[in-house]
Amino acid sequence: GAVVSQHPSRVICKSGTSVKIECRSLDFQATTMFWYRQFPKQSLMLMATSNEGSKATYEQGVEKDKFLINHASLTLSTLTVTSAHPEDSSFYICSARDLGSGGIKKLFFGSGTQLSVL
Amino acid sequence: GQNIDQPTEMTATEGAIVQINCTYQTSGFNGLFWYQQHAGEAPTFLSYNVLDGLEEKGRFSSFLSRSKGYSYLLLKELQMKDSASYLCAVRDQGQAGTALIFGKGTTLSVSS
Numbered sequence: 536g537a538v539v540s541q542h543p544s545r546v547i548c549k550s551g552t553s554v555k556i557e558c559r560s561l562d563f564q565a566t567t568m569f570w571y572r573q574f575p576k577q578s579l580m581l582m583a584t585s586n587e588g589s590k591a592t593y594e595q596g597v598e599k600d601k602f603l604i605n606h607a608s609l610t611l612s613t614l615t616v617t618s619a620h621p622e623d624s625s626f627y628i629c630s631a632r633d634l635g636s637g638g639i640k641k642l643f644f645g646s647g648t649q650l651s652v653l
Numbered sequence: 654g655q656n657i658d659q660p661t662e663m664t665a666t667e668g669a670i671v672q673i674n675c676t677y678q679t680s681g682f683n684g685l686f687w688y689q690q691h692a693g694e695a696p697t698f699l700s701y702n703v704l705d706g707l708e709e710k711g712r713f714s715s716f717l718s719r720s721k722g723y724s725y726l727l728l729k730e731l732q733m734k735d736s737a738s739y740l741c742a743v744r745d746q747g748q749a750g751t752a753l754i755f756g757k758g759t760t761l762s763v764s765s
Contacts (some may be wrong), residue, residue: 541695552727569752578657578697579755611706641686642753644695 538562541645543628549653554615556648558629564609566633569642570602573626575647582627585612621651626650655679656763657756659741664762665731673726673759683744685713686753687726695738698728701741704738728761 538561546554558568566587583604584592591604601623603615617624624632626649630642657677665671677685684703688696702708702717703722714727726739736762742753 554757571755576760578757579742579753581752581754584752609665641698641701644697647695648692649693 538631539565539631540647541648543648544599544646544647545651547651547653550620551618552631554616554619554650556616556627556650558612558614558631560610560631560633560643560644562605563631564632565612565633566609568612568629568631570604570612570614571607571630573628573647579628582614585614587612616650619650623653624650624652655745655754657741657743657754659739659756659759661757662740662760662762664764667731667763667765669731670727670729671731671761673728673739673741673761675724675726675756677722677741677756679725679742679745679754682719685715685717685724686742687713687724688740688742688755690740690758692738696740697759731745731763733763733765736761747755 540559540561542557548554568585570581570582573579581594582597585604585606587606587609593599602615606612627649628647629645667722686701687699689699690696699713700715702715707716712729717724738758740758741756745754
């Protein structure tokens with residue numbers, strides 16, 4: 536089945552630094568990827584839709600200048616948390632759909648990145 | 654607005670049957686998904702309903718009533734490893750495109 540790889544799995548950084556998270560579709564092409572954020576015991580909240588070759592679409596309340604998304608190829612999207620602060624500490628998960636798979640167009644998720652900002 | 658409701662927590666014993674309910678109000682509807690998520694891990698796909706009725710898949714079944722905005726996930730012959738969070742998600746045809754909108758999840762604890 537389709538595989539989405541996400542790195543790193545865990546990041547601990549100092550306040551004010553930037554952190555880049557990579558999301559790759561390993562065996563399919565993903566023109567669209569989705570970035571979610573999940574706080575403890577909370578739902579997965581959609582942050583933005585990443586579109587290959589064009590600007591990302593951000594959900595209301597998500598700062599596009601703080602959460603930079605780059606989708607430069609059909610298999611790679613990156614999320615950069617700029618000038619991270621403790622309130623940005625969360626579980627970030629990327630996902631993609633394999634449109635060429637036929638059948639149910641379910642989302643495949645990366646393994647997630649636990650970001651802890653000190 | 655968009656809203657997906659499911660119970661926060663449920664408990665059950667090994668071998669039992671448990672039903673996790675989900676109600677939704679979304680601007681559009683193009684399918685309802687159930688995912689299982691263990692703490693600190695990514696969600697894994699369990700089931701998908703787009704038409705009314707019951708979809709059975711081994712120990713897990715999922716039901717949908719579009720007119721009622723209602724779904725449930727039925728887990729049979731519960732095992733300890735079924736202890737996890739179960740997420741109800743709806744594909745909305747609104748501004749978010751093909752992204753899924755998730756409920757807060759139901760934490761299921763299975764005891765022996």
